[in-house]
Amino acid sequence: MLSAHDVTAGYRSPVITDFSLEVHEGQTVGLAGPSGSGKSTMARVLALLHKPFSGTVTIDGDTATRYRFNAPQRTKIGVLFQQPRLSVDPRFTLRKAIAEPLRDHDAVAELADLVMLTEDLLDRRPHEVSDGQLQRACLARALALKPRYLICDEMTTMLDASTTAALVGVIRAYQAETNAGVLAISHDTRLLARWADQTFSTASTMTLSR
Ligand SMILES: Nc1ncnc2c1ncn2[C@@H]1O[C@H](COP(=O)(O)OP(=O)(O)OP(=O)(O)O)[C@@H](O)[C@H]1O
Known part of the structure; x- marks a missing residue:
């Protein structure tokens, strides 16, 4: 289980409390x-990229102690952000972007297949592909190390309905195969109603039922 317990976090002052x-x-x-x-x-915070002021994050029973990009527990957590263009080096081809976390690049073809990126797209750079194609590459990269948990932060905001459905389908298939847990963050409550088993809200501590 990936859990946050009584987390208070923010920047100069808290933006989220308990x-x-x-x-x-x-x-x-x-x-x-x-x-x-x-x-x-x-x-x-849950991706161990931002240290909370107080509270704990646990991953499969281990309490997180380090919040930084190279924290050892981070490989258990894949993250997908809203704007793929901000999370891929513009000099990289999609092939290189997907291969980034991997030592053995043989898996790139399989990952590209999983997210339905064709061979010709893999040799293009971010400015030569659409947002949806780039987000597919980011999903492949996020799944490269077979994370136990996947955090999708507004992953579909920039995408059309069919690309959104395709990416959600890829994630569901990954989940069915690996039993990974998924945190889907979105302001689109209709999407969450279709996608999530249970939805929490940062507006209050109330749990909204499906
Ligand atoms: N790096 C930062 N430094 C200072 N303040 C920040 C930083 N990032 C976010 N904030 C502030 O923290 C608050 C919460 O931002 P956050 O991005 O977590 O909200 P959100 O619910 O994800 O919003 P959105 O739906 O618009 O993406 C906002 O007031 C924002 O301005």
Whole structure:
């Protein structure tokens, strides 16, 4: 289980206070809430990229102690952000972007296949592909190390309905195969109603039922 317990986090001052949430293996948990209510901050805390002021994050029973990009527990958590263009080096081809976390690059073809990226697209750079194609590459990269948990922070905001459905389908298939837990963050409550088993909100500590 990936969990946050009584997390208070923010920047100069807290933006989220005493927030708790659990993502069990195999489960898809939604996180909704208005703009600025701290969803992305919570995503970064759970991905061990942002240290909370107080509270704990546990991953499969281990309490996180380090919040940094190379924290050992981070390989258990894959992250997908809203704007793929900000998370891929513009000099990289999609092939190189997907291969980034891998030692053995043989897996790139299989990952590209999984997210339905064709061979010709793999040799292009971010400015030569659409947002949806780039987000597919980011999903392949996020799944490269077979994470136990996947955090999707507004992953579909820039995408059309069919690309959104395709990416959600890829994630569901990955989950069915690996029993990974997924945290889906979105302001789109209709998407979360379809996608998540249970949805939490940063607007209050109330749990919204499906
Ligand atoms: N790096 C930062 N430094 C200072 N303040 C920040 C930083 N990142 C976010 N904030 C502030 O923290 C608050 C919560 O932001 P956050 O991005 O977590 O909210 P959100 O719910 O994800 O919003 P949105 O739905 O608009 O993406 C906002 O008031 C924002 O301005």
